[in-house]
Amino acid sequence: MKYDPFVIPFCLGAIILAFVLIYKYFSWIFALNKTDKHKILKGIFSVRIFKAIKEVFLESLLHRKVFRVNPMLGYMHMSLAFGWLLLILGGTIESKVHSLKMFNTPYEPIFFKFFNHDISMFSGAEEFKFVMDLLLLFVLSGVSLAFIKRFYSKLFGMKKTTKLKIGDWMALTALWFIFPLRFFAESFTSGIYHNGGFLTGTAGNFFASFLPLENLTYIAWWAYSIALGAFFIALPFSRYMHIFTEVVLIFLRNFGIKSTKEYNSFSEFEIHSCSRCGICLDKCQLLTAARIKDTQAVYFLQSIRYNNLKEGKAFDCMLCGKCQEFCPVAIDLNNIRISKRMEFASGNNNFDYLIPKIEKTAPIIYFAGCMTHLTPTIKIAMESIFKESKTDYLFLDKDGGICCGRPLMLAGEILNAQKLIEKNVKLIKELGAKTLVTSCPICLKVFKEDYELDIEIVHHTQFILKLAEAGKIKLNKSDLNVVYHDPCELGRGSGIYDEPRTLINKVGNLKSISQEKELSLCCGSSLAGIQLNSVQKELVRIDTLKALEKNNPDCILTACPLCKKTLAKDSSIDVKDISELVWNGITESKIVELTQNSN
Amino acid sequence: MKNFGFSLSKDRQIDFDKSDKRIMDFVKIEEPTFNICIACGTCTATCSAGNFTEMNLRKMITLIKRGEITGVRAELSKCMLCGKCSLACPRGVNTRNVIFKINQALEKYSL
Helix, strand or coil: CCCCHHHHHHHHHHHHHHHHHHHHHHHHHHHCCHHHHHHHHHHHCCCHHHHHHHHHHHHHHCCHHHHHHCHHHHHHHHHHHHHHHHHHHHHHHHHHHHHCCCCCCCCCCCCHHHHCCCCCCCCCHHHHHHHHHHHHHHHHHHHHHHHHHHHCHHHHCCCCCCCCCHHHHHHHHHHHHHHHHHHHHHHHHHHHHCCCCCCHHHHHHHHHCCCCHHHHHHHHHHHHHHHHHHHHHHHHHCHHHHHHHHHHHHHHHHCCCCCCCCCCHHHHHHHHCCCCCCHHHHHCHHHHCCCCCCCCHHHHHHHHHCCCCCHHHHHCCCCCCHHHHHCCCCCCHHHHHHHHHCCCCCCCCCCCCCCCCCCCCCCEEEECCHHHHHCHHHHHHHHHHHHHCCCCEEECCCCCCCCCCHHHHHCCCHHHHHHHHHHHHHHHHHHCCCEEEECCHHHHHHHHHHCCCCCEEEEHHHHHHHHHHCCCCCCCCCCCEEEEECCCCCCCCCCCCHHHHHHHHHHCEECCCCCCHHHCCCCCCCCCCCCCCHHHHHHHHHHHHHHHHCCCCCEEEECCHHHHHHHHHHCCCEEEEHHHHHHHHHHHHHHHHHHHHHC | CCCCCCCCCCCCCCCCCCCCCHHHHHHHHHCHHHHHCCCCCHHHHHCCHHHCCCCCHHHHHHHHHHCCCCCHHHHHCCCCCCCHHHHHCCCCCCHHHHHHHHHHHHHHCCC
């Protein structure tokens, strides 16, 4: 057996790492509920496993989503992850072909050139040398980029990078040393025994010309082994835990396990999968506009992991969902935030007083939502459109209705929200309608996600578009130049981007803005930002308005009563809901018709 | 007594021995905008729960400030936290967090 004491740090690190990972993963999987465990068992023996493997390859190794954010950042991650894996695979094959044995000691591929000075084999020795050096160069390029990124992150499209914890720094330093040390160890060995390829061979000859390699080689191999061991031991306690956890997470997701609004051991997998890459930082308006520096998704998850979550950090987020949209690991950040809010929420509400009286029913129910009652123009426009299109509808919350439950849910009071949901579900089911139309995206999201109604649920923009396409109302295109503000709950929250835009194009000239669709900004008054103060809200609002007012449009359109009310506070330009513009168009064409008739 | 068509209000004083300011002290620190409420009542006028029942945030805040906290829990448990009051408030009181914090205080002091 090939052995030398310097392999001990590496082996020790690897063994500790393996034990910690196995212990953590099994205890988390064990803590999952029965249905989730069943899903895992079923998933392992199904085609889903191949889908998972493909996703692991694309996301954990090639880092496709990071590439989309920035190619440089993507290359850096890919060269480290994919390059390292190839280096391990290449080394394993090389050592096995060389020794012509199926099994050899597990560290031999890692320290191959130390143990095998003469690496000639029956064939392919030169090719192996070349490939292994090429891979080392690939990984080294990633390491140097990672080093540059620490000092000049703008090159990688990132204005801000994550502030690291001490454990992260230790692991990071070890990681930075691993590959340069491997390069030196192999080069020094090659300088003496001439067993290197184009990179290590050339470097070896160069070093041999002025360095006492006989003494240095052994030290370099020791240092390489220590760096590896140190990295392995620091890994489970640092952000590098994501390397393995993300792989498990991808498998669990493909087996059909979903994140819930309650914190469970699947959430543990999610928070440990965060690589603290910091892509969420630049996306967060609380950082870029409101100058809150410690609540971004990466710091939030970090504080859950190290058990020092403060209430403010859980409650100042607006849950606009932008970080989630761009998270390369696709962690359900909003759900985790809500689940943590539950731990601070108290209060057992009593909603027995809510006894709605409904005398008639109709195939279409209109639920304006609390916020729409604060912006009566939307309500009036919608009622007029219903009447104009001769729709048989019921205005469910005309004289005030039961809240949809989403505001309580966003505050982490899930049980109280559930009480309201039950009441509303019972009421809507009794009415036996076919379609539920709402003007409020906050209501829309909870109706769709938590109500389990088997009827069509649409936002009023979708409904108006349908009416227009069916010819029930005649839209009148004005020559106004308008911009559209995507409400968070409608856009990123419910994935409705196109219908409002199609509708707007029928009533005005829609101008695109720099931050729209997935990139859209939050109005600042989100019901989720419970502990934001009025100044912070204002900063977000002004930031959003700046983007909307940039090209001086005639009108800012939105599709949410809350956004409308908020933006109108500081906007110098008219802020309207789409339904209002639609109704304005209809009335104008009617006036034209009337004057023509009278003439 | 002869009916003159009006009555006199009962004599009403705050009894400092019975006044319990724990909720006020807690909320004052946790959500400072609690202090700037002028009891105008806009919150109560716009209240979603108020459509169905007696629910008066203005009265509740006033009572808490006076330290008369019996009945606060029952009254507050009707709130749906819809947030209309915080948008309507002319003083910029973060009413949703005020309610959230009163609930926490009730829990904290088991009132």
